[in-house]
Amino acid sequence: MGVRSLVSSLLLAGALVSAHPGHEEKVHAHAALPLERKSLDHCSKQFSEPEFVERTVEIHGREYARLRRSLGLDLDEEPKLRPRDYISVSKIDHKTSKAVTKGMDLSTLFSDSGACMLMPSVDQGPLYVQGEQVRKDITETEPGIKMTLAIQVVDYKTCKVVPNAYVDIWSSNSTGIYTGVQGYPGMGDPKDAGILKLTALRGVQPTDDHGVASFDGLLPGHYDGRATHIHAIVYLGATKQANNTITGGKAAHVGQLYFDQTLIAEIDKNTPYNKNKNKVTLNTNDFLFRQGANGDDPIVRYALVGKTLSEGVFAWIRFGVNTNSNQKVSPAAWMTSSGGVMNPNGPVAQLQRGGFGGGFGGFGRRWLGRGN
Template identity: 75%
Template sequence: MAIKNLVSSLLLAGSMVSAHPGHVEKVYQHSALPLERKSLSHCEQQFNDPEFVKRNVEFHAGEFARLRREAGYDLDQAPKLSPRDYISVSKINHKSNKAVSWNMDLKTLFSDYGACMLMPAVDQGPLYVQGEEIRKDIKENEPGIKMTLAVQVVDYKTCQVVPNAYVDIWSSNSTGIYTGVQGYPGMGDPKDAGILKLRAMRGVQPTDANGIASFDSLLPGHYDGRASHIHAIVYTGATKLPNNTITGGKAPHVGQIYFDQSLIAEIDKFKPYSTNKNRVVPNVNDFLFIQGANGDDPIVRYSLVGKSLDEGVFAWIRFGINQQKALNVNPAAWWTADGGKMNPKGPVGQMGGGGGWGGWGKRFLGKKEEEAKQEEEN
């Protein structure tokens, strides 16, 4: 709160300094400007532009540093105005006091979301099934705490919503098991091909006129090696097929969604989550959370539908995407008319015996850490 007030003060001070640089300015009448224009609503798009925000923060941070130098303070001890980092994001309480209901107008969830920023893309993970059906309810009779998840997609350059896109999500069930992929360590019997026909916690939804796609799902459980999360891919330019799936288009965003650590602790008190023996990995110890939270906030805002968590939650998040991007998607399996079919060139198909988060996962994290190091050096 202190930093927020500081930034507000600096913005006000900066505008006064730039308007009055030490001399009295002559005031001119501009008859071309209507006197009744009293608001800056017409500038909303420019004010929300990420580059505009960045320039303002950098300017006022510089002014603050100058003032502290003149006052004789050590700049190393000064509060730092910087983009979000994963530590500060993890300390935010994302629980909202919004009154929510199962049939509410979803666009009201995003009325106070603030400026749109680019949501960092991260790896798709090893358990993506491409070709899932377009459907809102993806619970498939799985036990757990009901969650409606609303995702709003906006173009981060224009801050305009993106209608007619498709959001594809997948996550583990309440005890940390993913369906639809055979042979991944810890995800059921690797010899049981029946898991390929299971589709719980997987589905696709189109964005509406407000750029919003929503799913009736469950709060996911955790599994060893990762913080609790939901995967998501946004497709633009895709075509809906007669069999209720999509084809074509491109993927400008591949990301993951997370939850407050305090919420995860509460979830684990309810069955069947409480029967999950997998190790809990905190958000701040998860490399992909760190990657996604260094720049923006990948944790959902949420509100309880009733008085208790077990009555269900509404969760919502905004994806700021770069529509010019076309990210690589390599599924572990495909959903077909005959059920799931493994992709031999997918991340699980190429594991070649052994792996899991202790094998494939360690190689994956090592690769991502090396990429991050090279990017930092460049």
């Protein structure tokens, strides 16, 4: 039997951290409102039902097989693969401990999709670009370790999957740089408007009938002041337009996902990650990670797709969303048909005007949302 299938925050702020060397900003965008729950433990019965597991495994298995084929790897090979307060979460090894073998039942390997989080109500951070393309491959020409990321969206109250949602993600590249926003310190030449044309590692995907959206991208790089992470917004009721973007709907979920510290250390041994001179911030030293991991597990589960990390990673996680929620979204920029346009009332524009405690003049205090 061949590969039949696969895999069967958070943001609350009130602390100050350093994000660029020698610069600080005021905590502003991550003030949070409490939610009824912080985990999906009450959904364990539904998530363990054979039909649910089988469908989840089928979808992720298909994506895993596609990823291996795209990398020229034989699906019959037998690569080695190794399998929640915030301290305990940080000690969990999220790499699957089982070896993939020909004919195995992948439901035993990927039935754990992670606890994931019903995150506190938060702003999306300073580097969100609204209006990106609906596309699966967000890599473009960026170098780095390939990663397919599968996100399953479920209603945390009913424990049912949420089809026809749109998941919008963005992250830094291998050396800790975000594209698409002009004038944010540490993210390229602040006078270079060409940055607004860049779209790498940003994109949108719809969830299928089992609530799953997946992206082909890269493992992100680290930068000062934040643990390595990826951002996501889940839109409900949005409409796909003829220009391959989405409009309308509501942002039901805004959050971040993280990676094992041991995985990050291994990533940094590879080119071009090893050229990154930014200081590594540990998960346990990141306030937003600590908030998300106190009661839940915002770290992705993952498996290697080959025999070595450099050959690529398949990562998965489950988002519990409040379908009645409608979060405020204030992007730093919009992507339009004529290119990127900065939001004059967005977080970066406010920072430039000194709206977040002094602006760029001396960077008196560092905004915790740095780097989005």
